[in-house]
Amino acid sequence: MALLSLQNVSKSYKEGASTVQALKQATLEVEAGELVAIIGPSGSGKSTLLSIAGALLQMSEGTVEINGMNIVHLSAKQLASFRLKELGFILQTSNLVPYLNVLDQLLLVKKMGGKVTKDDKEFAKQLLTELGLSDKFKKMPNELSGGERQRVAIARAFMNNSKVILADEPTASLDSKRALEVVKLLAKEAKERNKAAIMVTHDERMLQFCDHVYRMEDGVLTQQS
Amino acid sequence: MFLALKELKYAKFRYVMMTTIIILIAWLVFILSGLGNGLATLSAATLKNIDAEYVVYEETAGATFAKSILSENLQDDLEKQKNVDKVAAFGASTIAVGKTKSKDADSKEDVALLGVEPDAFFMPEVIEGEKLSYDNKKGVVINDTLKEAGYKIGDILLVANSDMKLEVVGYVKGETYNHLPAIFTVLENWRDYQYAAPGSDNDTDKAVQAFFLKAPNLEDPSTIDKAVKDVETVTKKTAINGMPGYKEENGTIMMMLAFCIVISAFIIAVFFYVITMQKTQQFGVMKAIGASNGFIGKAIVAQVAILSVLGIVIGIVFTYLTAKILPEGMPFDLEPTLIITYAIVLLIIALLSSIVSVRQIVKIDPLTALGRVE
Ligand SMILES: Nc1ncnc2c1ncn2[C@@H]1O[C@H](COP(=O)(O)OP(=O)(O)OP(=O)(O)O)[C@@H](O)[C@H]1O
Numbered sequence: 001m002a003l004l005s006l007q008n009v010s011k012s013y014k015e016g017a018s019t020v021q022a023l024k025q026a027t028l029e030v031e032a033g034e035l036v037a038i039i040g041p042s043g044s045g046k047s048t049l050l051s052i053a054g055a056l057l058q059m060s061e062g063t064v065e066i067n068g069m070n071i072v073h074l075s076a077k078q079l080a081s082f083r084l085k086e087l088g089f090i091l092q093t094s095n096l097v098p099y100l101n102v103l104d105q106l107l108l109v110k111k112m113g114g115k116v117t118k119d120d121k122e123f124a125k126q127l128l129t130e131l132g133l134s135d136k137f138k139k140m141p142n143e144l145s146g147g148e149r150q151r152v153a154i155a156r157a158f159m160n161n162s163k164v165i166l167a168d169e170p171t172a173s174l175d176s177k178r179a180l181e182v183v184k185l186l187a188k189e190a191k192e193r194n195k196a197a198i199m200v201t202h203d204e205r206m207l208q209f210c211d212h213v214y215r216m217e218d219g220v221l222t223q224q225s
Numbered sequence: 226m227f228l229a230l231k232e233l234k235y236a237k238f239r240y241v242m243m244t245t246i247i248i249l250i251a252w253l254v255f256i257l258s259g260l261g262n263g264l265a266t267l268s269a270a271t272l273k274n275i276d277a278e279y280v281v282y283e284e285t286a287g288a289t290f291a292k293s294i295l296s297e298n299l300q301d302d303l304e305k306q307k308n309v310d311k312v313a314a315f316g317a318s319t320i321a322v323g324k325t326k327s328k329d330a331d332s333k334e335d336v337a338l339l340g341v342e343p344d345a346f347f348m349p350e351v352i353e354g355e356k357l358s359y360d361n362k363k364g365v366v367i368n369d370t371l372k373e374a375g376y377k378i379g380d381i382l383l384v385a386n387s388d389m390k391l392e393v394v395g396y397v398k399g400e401t402y403n404h405l406p407a408i409f410t411v412l413e414n415w416r417d418y419q420y421a422a423p424g425s426d427n428d429t430d431k432a433v434q435a436f437f438l439k440a441p442n443l444e445d446p447s448t449i450d451k452a453v454k455d456v457e458t459v460t461k462k463t464a465i466n467g468m469p470g471y472k473e474e475n476g477t478i479m480m481m482l483a484f485c486i487v488i489s490a491f492i493i494a495v496f497f498y499v500i501t502m503q504k505t506q507q508f509g510v511m512k513a514i515g516a517s518n519g520f521i522g523k524a525i526v527a528q529v530a531i532l533s534v535l536g537i538v539i540g541i542v543f544t545y546l547t548a549k550i551l552p553e554g555m556p557f558d559l560e561p562t563l564i565i566t567y568a569i570v571l572l573i574i575a576l577l578s579s580i581v582s583v584r585q586i587v588k589i590d591p592l593t594a595l596g597r598v599e
């Protein structure tokens with residue numbers, strides 16, 4: 001069964017008198033251990049799709065099931081704790097908290113849910129080590145390179161052991177060499193940890209690491225491979 | 226707490242500035258309340274010092290000393306009343322005294338001449354010299370601040386606009402009345418001054434202005450009014466409020482304090498609000514990865530609490546340091562209970578003002594975190 005499943009999802013934004021149909025009957029399923037890429041021109045609706053999959057935005061029509069749970073009827077408060085438990089987000093740059101060191105960035109996620117245990121600390125260190133940050137535990141975000149920061153963001157997304165990972169242009173602010181590294185790590189972690197991961201990207205070279213590629217055009221989603 | 230502390234450590238300069246503002250506000254509030262309290266004390270220290278619950282006036286006097294004339298003979302009647310432990314008569318006049326017959330105002334002091342029985346229960350302790358006694362009817366004990374003006378034990382004081390002479394026999398401490406230093410004399414002597422003009426005492430035998438009652442068990446003062454003819458009994462608090470100008474003065478001070486506190490609430494709220502607004506993007510990210518409003522709100526409130534407590538404590542220290550270097554004559558009086566009260570008021574105001582920021586957090590849409598290059 002797919003960990004993430006969007007069925008016939010539509011979204012329209014009301015802007016004054018006119019409505020913008022940002023998403024038209026999009027259907028998408030992601031299995032455990034898969035990394036799926038969504039590409040498409042600017043304004044085509046990629047972020048909208050990801051926001052809906054990430055329980056950040058209400059859809060107009062359709063259903064979203066994450067890890068077997070229909071999220072349509074959850075309240076804002078329930079959605080926050082749902083995101084915390086079931087979803088990992090990797091956002092664009094500067095999405096680390098500026099006053100926390102690398103290790104605390106990960107532990108913050110645990111703090112949000114309650115207490116930080118010794119095991120959590122060990123797990124955080126393990127994740128960071130896998131992502132090649134073993135000597136950067138105590139560094140502040142402003143002491144890291146862009147690529148290192150994105151790797152911390154990836155580690156943070158995996159911290160809660162949630163089943164679904166969502167990444168919106170995680171490599172937008174990186175040069176292509178670092179971008180490749182980061183995506184490679186993302187694919188590796190998703191595979192090893194059996195997560196369902198979606199990545200929005202502009203960069204066609206990243207697609208080599210992805211199991212499936214979808215193209216978004218004017219709110220219409222089509223599978224390419 | 227985790228976020229709050231980490232951020233305070235990281236953005237030191239910003240929060241040092243914020244604390245400085247709170248320190249300045251706390252300092253201002255404390256200094257103002259100290260001065261206000263000092264002023265209020267000065268205007269009625271003697272009355273406040275008196276360990277009595279009630280004051281008995283002439284019924285028509287509207288609870289003011291100057292308008293009240295009673296006969297000292299009522300003392301026995303009052304003492305007989307149920308629940309009344311002690312009774313003492315009292316009279317007050319404002320006079321000017323000097324050591325020479327000069328017309329020069331500089332060589333004279335305005336003082337409050339207070340007539341009492343030497344053995345009155347509220348007679349303050351004489352810190353130096355002798356007590357009042359009927360053996361020396363002209364003897365007065367004076368407030369020790371008059372020492373600085375050059376008045377010593379043994380000095381003869383000439384009362385202006387009168388041929389009365391007074392002799393300093395001792396000192397008392399911290400006794401002021403209507404902002405004037407108090408000098409105590411026996412009632413008979415006071416009466417000679419106050420009712421010097423024939424008939425000015427309305428032909429009252431042994432006229433006094435009021436009686437103080439020590440009556441801790443007396444619940445309803447109106448029982449006295451019923452039992453004794455032509456008197457009105459009020460609480461000491463009412464009596465103090467009835468002092469000329471006391472209520473107005475206190476009102477002014479309270480008004481200043483209230484404005485000061487309300488304005489500080491706005492200042493603190495605005496500063497925290499601005500700081501919070503700057504972090505909108507950051508909080509958006511936290512909400513996207515699953516932080517509840519409560520989690521972020523708690524961090525903000527914790528921060529406000531930490532900074533406020535720190536600022537208020539330093540403000541208190543500054544206040545006491547300031548009080549030390551204030552000139553002697555400056556009426557500054559701040560009791561710990563008052564400090565604690567205002568400290569708590571300030572803290573509560575700071576915390577309430579942080580609600581404005583927390584409300585803003587609730588409004589932040591976690592969506593702001595997605596799809597943006599900043
Ligand atoms: N809050 C909104 N209100 C109104 N219209 C919106 C809103 N958000 C997005 N849109 C519109 O929906 C469409 C899809 O936007 P979306 O952000 O999903 O595009 P995108 O594919 O992520 O683009 P990009 O590659 O530039 O990030 C656009 O036409 C956009 O103008």
Ligand SMILES: [Mg+2]
Pocket residue numbers: 046047048596
């Ligand atoms: Mg986008």
